[in-house]
Amino acid sequence: MSGFFARRAPGRPGLALFLNAGDPPLPVLADLMRILDDCRVDCLELAVPFPDSVTDGEVNRRSAQRALADGVGLDEVLDFLARVRPGLRHLRVALLADWSHTVKPLPLPDFAARVAASGADGLLVHGLPPRLRTGLREAVRNVGLPLVTTCYASSPAEVKAEAAEYATAYLYLVAHYGRSGSTPTGSTPTGDPRQLADSVRLLRQTSKAPIAVGFGIRSRADIARVHDLGADAAIVGSAGVARIEHALAQRADVVDEFHAFVHTLLPAPPINVPQPDRSSTP
Numbered sequence: 001m002s003g004f005f006a007r008r009a010p011g012r013p014g015l016a017l018f019l020n021a022g023d024p025p026l027p028v029l030a031d032l033m034r035i036l037d038d039c040r041v042d043c044l045e046l047a048v049p050f051p052d053s054v055t056d057g058e059v060n061r062r063s064a065q066r067a068l069a070d071g072v073g074l075d076e077v078l079d080f081l082a083r084v085r086p087g088l089r090h091l092r093v094a095l096l097a098d099w100s101h102t103v104k105p106l107p108l109p110d111f112a113a114r115v116a117a118s119g120a121d122g123l124l125v126h127g128l129p130p131r132l133r134t135g136l137r138e139a140v141r142n143v144g145l146p147l148v149t150t151c152y153a154s155s156p157a158e159v160k161a162e163a164a165e166y167a168t169a170y171l172y173l174v175a176h177y178g179r180s181g182s183t184p185t186g187s188t189p190t191g192d193p194r195q196l197a198d199s200v201r202l203l204r205q206t207s208k209a210p211i212a213v214g215f216g217i218r219s220r221a222d223i224a225r226v227h228d229l230g231a232d233a234a235i236v237g238s239a240g241v242a243r244i245e246h247a248l249a250q251r252a253d254v255v256d257e258f259h260a261f262v263h264t265l266l267p268a269p270p271i272n273v274p275q276p277d278r279s280s281t282p
Contacts, residue, residue, distance in 0.1 A: 003092065003121075004042065004043055004092050004094070004121065004122065004146070004169050004170045004209075004210055004212075004233075005042050005043065005170065005210045005212070005232050005233045006210075007042070007090060008040075008042055008233075012267055013223050013224065013226070013227035013231070013232070013233060013234055013267075014042045014043070014210065014212065014232050014233025014234070015041050015042050015043070015223065015233060015234060015236070015265060015266070016041075016042060016043035016044070016045055016094075016212055016214075016233055016234070016235040016236070017036065017041060017043070017044055017045065017235075017236050017237075017240050017262070018044075018045040018047065018060075018096075018214075018235060018236070018237035018238075018240065018241065019032075019044065019045070019046060019047070019063075019240065019241065019244070020046075020047045020049045020060070020063045020064050020066075020067045020241070021046050021047060021048060021049060021067060021072055021076075021077040021080065022049055022066070022067025022068075022070050022072030022076070022077075023049070023063040023064070023066045023067040023070075023241070023244060024244055024247075024248065024254045025070060026072065026076065026080050028254050028255065029080075030080070030083075030084050031255050032254065032255050032258055032259075033084055033088065033091060033093075034087065034088070035255055035258070035259050035262075036091050036262065037087075037088045037089055037090050037091040039259070039262055039263070039266065040090045041090075041091055041262060041266075042090070042091070042092060042233060043091070043092045043093070043094055043170075043212075043233070043235075044091055044092070044093050044094070045094050045096050045124065045235065045237075046077070046081070046093055046094070046095055046096065046120075047064070047095075047096040047097075047098075047126075048072075048073065048074050048077045048095065048096065048097045048098070048101075048102045049063075049064040049065075049067035049068050049072055049073075050064060050068075050097075050098035050100075050101035050102060050126075051064060051065065051068060051101065053098070053126070054127075055126070056238075057238055059238045059241050059242045059245065060237065060238050060241050062245065063241045063244065063245065066248075073102075074097070074102050074114075077095070077118075078114055078115065078117075078118040079118075081093060081095070081118040081119050081120055082117070082118045082119055085118070085119035085120070085121075086119065092121040092122070093119075093120050093121050093122075094120070094121060094122040094123065094124055094148050094169060094170075095115055095118070095120040095122070095123050095124070096124045096125075096126055097111075097115075097123070097124075097125055097126065098125075098126045098127055099125055099126060099127040099128045099129065099132075100127060103125055103128075108132070108135050108136055108139040109139045109142065109143075111139070112136075112139035112140045112142070112143050112145055113139075113143050115145060116140075116143040116144060116145040120145070121146065121169065122145070122146040122147065122148050122168075122169030122170070123140060123145055123146070123147055123148065123169070124147075124148035124150070124169075124172065133162075133166075137166055140168075146168040146169035147166060147167065147168050147169055148167065148169045148170055148171070148172055149162075149163040149164075149166050149167040149171050149172070149209075150163060150171070150172040150173075150174060151163040151171070151172075151173060151174070151199075151203075152173075152174045153173060153174065153175055153192070153195045153196050153199040154195065157202070160199065160202060160203055161206060163203070163207075164203045164205075164206040164207035164209075165206060165207075167207055167208075167209035168208075168209055169209060170209050170210045170211065170212050170232070170233070171203060171207050171209050171210070171211045171212070172212055172214055172235065173196070173199060173200065173203065173211055173212065173213045173214070173231065174213075174214060174215050175196060175213055175214065175215045175216050175217075175226075193225070193229060196213065196226065196229050196231075197229040197230055200213075200229055200230040200231050201230060204230065210232035210233060211230075211231050211232050211233075212231060212232060212233035212234065212235050213226040213229075213231045213233070213234055213235065214234070214235030214236075214237060215235075215237070217234045217235060217236045217237070217239070218236065218239040219239075219264070219265070220264060220265055220266070220267070220268070222234065223236075223265060236265060239261075240258065240261060240262075243257055243258055243261045244257075244258060
């Protein structure tokens, strides 16, 4: 297995963050990833930018467009990973690539081999046609590349069973339908708690990989909530991307701004209450 979320402190929920490669620009992103590593963030879902994502809201779409406008594509992302990944001690990197925009032009075995050679710790293919899932599994298995699988909390049992069986990096459990950054009307940010808990319990029966919940996760409280429901980790996406966008717009230090944001997500340090001195009696 890949070891995603395996080195977190006992009882502490794992944390994954999503960013588009190239937003912020790659040299800044390298510094940001080192900060995430120092903070012991467990995983970065790093997307090869692609346009017009049907599952993303406006924040993530604008982020992808900024990266694409800066000329960032698959070659640039893999070269970047090959340079940065060897210096990371704790942070794992799961590469997210869109089937139509990024993967389709290449034979699956060639694509998987290039991703593995870059040092990526895992792969998530967005929008893969179901008929090609077997070919992708074979391609990543042949190069030893762990695979991220996905399903929704509301997916049929057979879809969940397939995701659980073939996840070797982690299983991304999407809390609710919709676009990233959205919350269903009348729902908590993380969706229906009972449905999520039941889904985690069902997936846990057959999955050997950790289960990470995403969509609608914005805060330390949200992360604690999905952990209490049984998930191994939480994935924070558009909330972090929005922080990057705000820093860029304000010409602020992107690394400092994102570092501050990450600290709002990590477990609060314990408060040490001074104990009375009982060494002597009056």
